[in-house]
Each structure stands twice: as structure tokens, then as C-alpha cells.
């Protein structure tokens with residue numbers, strides 16, 4: 001995920017400039033702002049991001065042995081099953097998980113089997129232990145995931161062909177659509193059950209369509225943890241639950257600082273950047289015309 005550092009602008013000689021860094025960066029406000037190299041230098045991003053080879057090696061005291069899908073791995077202790085899998089190139093379907101955000105384990109798509117445990121465990125919210133044996137994929141897990149995705153489809157608008165999240169933009173494409181394709185789901189066995197809500201287009205930069213929201217909470221956590229704004233939250237209860245800005249205001253009446261952290265976090269077309277609207281869809285370049 002792209003992490004939002006604050007609000008900025010663009011200058012012809014210095015490129016993108018960070019003019020109002022968020023508090024968590026601990027960068028001081030200054031009139032000149034910070035260029036990319038200055039931000040990287042001050043936040044010490046070079047060892048971990050720009051040159052991973054220079055990152056300090058883990059002490060062997062911090063490493064444990066685990067088994068994933070019958071193969072042994074050595075991983076750092078105190079990480080989640082999801083992190084252990086991501087670090088070793090093992091993909092677990094997920095929607096509410098985002099690696100830069102606190103886990104919430106609400107979508108249940110990442111449930112895995114842990115040997116000796118009665119219940120399935122959410123990979124995003126379960127810490128690895130030495131000797132743990134994990135199964136991330138089998139017929140039963142995939143069947144459960146298909147049902148969960150079909151339930152999401154039933155509570156989500158099916159206008160994917162015209163959805164702006166299909167656009168090839170920096171905020172990525174719709175993760176829900178990708179999973180539906182991956183699991184070869186053609187239709188939901190459940191009836192569409194979602195009440196229609198008005199789209200909020202009042203923000204100058206973003207559009208919020210509650211009809212496409214799957215209540216994963218990633219935008220809420222991004223606004224709180226990355227933007228340090230706490231402008232988004234859940235309102236109502238049960239089937240009426242919605243994400244709302246400023247405790248149920250229009251975006252332009254809320255404390256939104258238009259940083260777009262929520263857009264980068266959103267896995268569906270619920271939060272989209274207005275500038276990316278009407279730019280064409282991911283799949284259009286693959287269309288074949290024949291006479």
C-alpha cells in the first residue's frame with residue numbers, strides 16, 4: 001500500500017513536495033516543504049524501502065519454525081500468519097486486511113486451519129507460534145470463501161462494468177472483483193439485499209458510494225492510523241451499518257483534509273478519487289473486435 005505522509009503540491013523544479021506532513025511522520029512544518037529524497041532521508045526509508053539489501057538481518061533469537069501447507073519456514077516470532085505467508089509468497093484471500101493497518105479480522109475470508117485447533121483462525125489476526133502447522137488452502141476453506149464472496153456480492157451493487165475502481169490508477173483496481181474472478185463465481189446464490197443509499201460527491205477530490213461498501217473498515221483505520229484524522233467511522237447497527245464521515249455529515253462538511261488515505265485503503269469502488277473517473281477500465285485493452 002502507498003502510505004499517505006500528508007498534504008502536498010507539485011513544483012516544476014522539485015517535483016512532488018510534501019508541504020503539510022502528518023503528525024506521525026514527526027517532520028516539522030516548513031515553508032519550502034519536503035521533496036521525495038528529503039522525505040526518504042528524514043524518515044530513514046532508504047534501508048527498508050529503497051535498498052532492502054541493506055536492512056539489518058534478523059537475530060536468530062527472534063526466529064521460529066513454522067509449517068505452512070506442509071512446507072517448513074523460518075519466520076520472525078510475533079508476526080501474524082498473514083504476514084508470515086506474505087513474506088514467503090503464499091497468497092491468502094483477504095479483504096479487510098491491509099498490511100499497513102491494524103488487523104480487524106472482520107471479513108473472515110482469510111480463515112485458515114491450524115493443526116490441533118477446533119476453530120478456523122483468521123490469518124490476519126492470529127500470531128504464529130513455534131511449531132505451528134497451518135493449512136491455507138483446501139476444498140473446505142475455498143468453499144467457505146466462495147460463500148463469503150457470494151454474500152458480499154448480494155450486499156454490493158453489481159455495476160462492475162461501469163465502476164470507477166476498474167480504472168488502472170495508482171489506488172489499484174477492485175480487490176473484490178479480482179477475488180470473484182479468481183474463485184470463478186458467476187453469480188451469487190443469495191438475493192440482492194441492499195437498500196440503496198445516495199452517493200456523496202460533495203468532496204472536491206473523492207467520491208463515496210455506500211452501495212459498494214463491504215464494511216471492511218480499512219478506510220476508517222486508514223483515516224485514523226495513517227491520516228491521524230479520525231474523520232471516518234461506522235454509524236447505525238446490524239444491516240443498517242454504514243461508513244460515514246464526521247459522524248454522518250457530507251464529506252465537505254466534515255473534518256476531511258482530502259489526503260486520500262481512505263481511497264488507497266478501500267478494496268472496492270466505494271471510495272474513489274474523482275480524477276480517476278471516466279478514464280476507461282482495466283479490461284478495455286484486452287477487448288478483441290472481429291467482423
Ligand code: SF4
Pocket residue numbers: 206222223227229230231232245255256257258259260261262263
Ligand atoms: S476521510 Fe478525508 S481525512 Fe480521512 S483519510 Fe479520507 S481523505 Fe483523508
Ligand code: SF4
Pocket residue numbers: 212213214215216217218219220243265266267268270271
Ligand atoms: S468504504 Fe471501502 S474501505 Fe471503507 S469500509 Fe467500505 S469498502 Fe471498506
Ligand code: FES
Pocket residue numbers: 093094095096097104105106107108109110111122123124125
Ligand atoms: S482479511 Fe482476515 S478476516 Fe478479513
